[in-house]
Amino acid sequence: MKPEVVVAKKRGTPYRSITTLYYILVASGVFLVGVYCLYLGGEQTQFWNAHTGWRTLLEQLGGLLIVTSGLSILWELIGKRAFAKEVLESTRMVTEIDSAGIKRITNQFYDESMWKDCFRGTEKLDIFAAYANTWRNTYMPLLQEIARKPKGRIRIYLTDPEDPTTLATLAHRFGTTPEKLKERIWDTRDAFEALRVEGGASVEVFYWRGDRVFTFYRFDNRVVLALYQHSGQRSPSLPTMVCENGGSLFQFVYDELVSIRNSSRSALPAAASPGEASTATVTQLRDPDSKRTG
Known part of the structure; x- marks a missing residue:
């Protein structure tokens, strides 16, 4: 028998993947709720004609939910990770300077x-x-x-x-x-x-x-x-x-x-x-x- 060849497994990031999936699902749900609010606010019914204030509020809420869900996804996938990397690099630099004794x-x-x-x-x-x-x-x-x-x-x-x-x-x-x-x-x-x-x-x-x-x-x-x-x-x-x-x-x-x-x-x-x-x-x-x- 040929000796077993040990192949290094690619190290994954399951926690990061799960977190990303969670944020995408939540943001998608918020986005859909926002779309539905806009749809309800845009309907021409006797109820909304009698309650124009509530109709305007529902339209504004729908738009807010759509924008919030989009910004949340951008922050999670790009902004937050870039910020975390910057903090880590700054911390590493401070640690290295302190280790070298540079004043x-x-x-x-x-x-x-x-x-x-x-x-x-x-x-x-x-x-x-x-x-x-x-x-x-x-x-x-x-x-x-x-x-x-x-x-x-x-x-x-x-x-x-x-x-x-x-x-x-x-x-x-x-x-x-x-x-x-x-x-x-x-x-x-x-x-x-x-x-x-x-x-x-x-x-x-x-x-x-x-x-x-x-x-x-x-x-x-x-x-x-x-x-x-x-x-x-x-x-x-x-x-x-x-x-x-x-x-x-x-x-x-x-x-x-x-x-x-x-x-x-x-x-x-x-x-x-x-x-x-x-x-x-x-x-x-x-x-x-x-x-x-x-």
């Missing part, structure tokens, strides 16, 4: 109110950017506030100026030359190194090789994630999302940060000793919040 979506990357809100109370800041000159110059006073906190920590991951492939790729994207891009990276490195104050926060600058398709800034339990343009033109209108810890998007950025941290090298000042540079380069951390042991 704000904007196309204004340099929105001052957004950044000030993120800086408020922050002690640990991680920055992953190509060079971030404009952003750094704009919010330098807020960066200095974090740098003065004894329990603070600032880490920035810049483009590796010694990697020709990375420089060429990003220079083409930003509409500049590798030499100018390298100068901007060095300027940002020096500016962040200068944030160090005695008794203040830990400030570390790293270089990371590889292309960048987005940039992110982690403020304690909040992340600002922005996409890069690929047109070679600079614009402040960049898709930007703010998400909080506990959501899938924050976890994605955190996991990326762990990977970036473990494949980066320290960008120590030129005055640093070779021993310090070697120790900082080989140190790898599983947790980007951990303190450097080198």
Whole structure:
């Protein structure tokens, strides 16, 4: 005997079919009653000639029943189901946004109110950017506030100026030359190194090789994630999302940060000793919040 072939049965919707049939039957009955009322109201009899008011009422009632039955069928078969689908889609969207932990979506990357809100109370800041000159110059006073906190920590991951492939790729994207891009990276490195104050926060600058398709800034339990343009033109209108810890998007950025941290090298000042540079380069951390042991 041949083995029995299991055929998947087509999943039906018996409840929906029964409900539809019920509405059609009820609406058809109402429609027929309305037609009958119009028929009675239109008869020329001695009774109706003596009661014209009742005749007019019956005619109006018949017309109302006919219109109501038609609208009811349209609402049941088209309107109500379209409305239900819209509600479900809206609910699903809200659920997905909440699951991702997204608190704000904007196309204004340099929105001052957004950044000030993120800086408020922050002690640990991680920055992953190509060079971030404009952003750094704009919010330098807020960066200095974090740098003065004894329990603070600032880490920035810049483009590796010694990697020709990375420089060429990003220079083409930003509409500049590798030499100018390298100068901007060095300027940002020096500016962040200068944030160090005695008794203040830990400030570390790293270089990371590889292309960048987005940039992110982690403020304690909040992340600002922005996409890069690929047109070679600079614009402040960049898709930007703010998400909080506990959501899938924050976890994605955190996991990326762990990977970036473990494949980066320290960008120590030129005055640093070779021993310090070697120790900082080989140190790898599983947790980007951990303190450097080198």
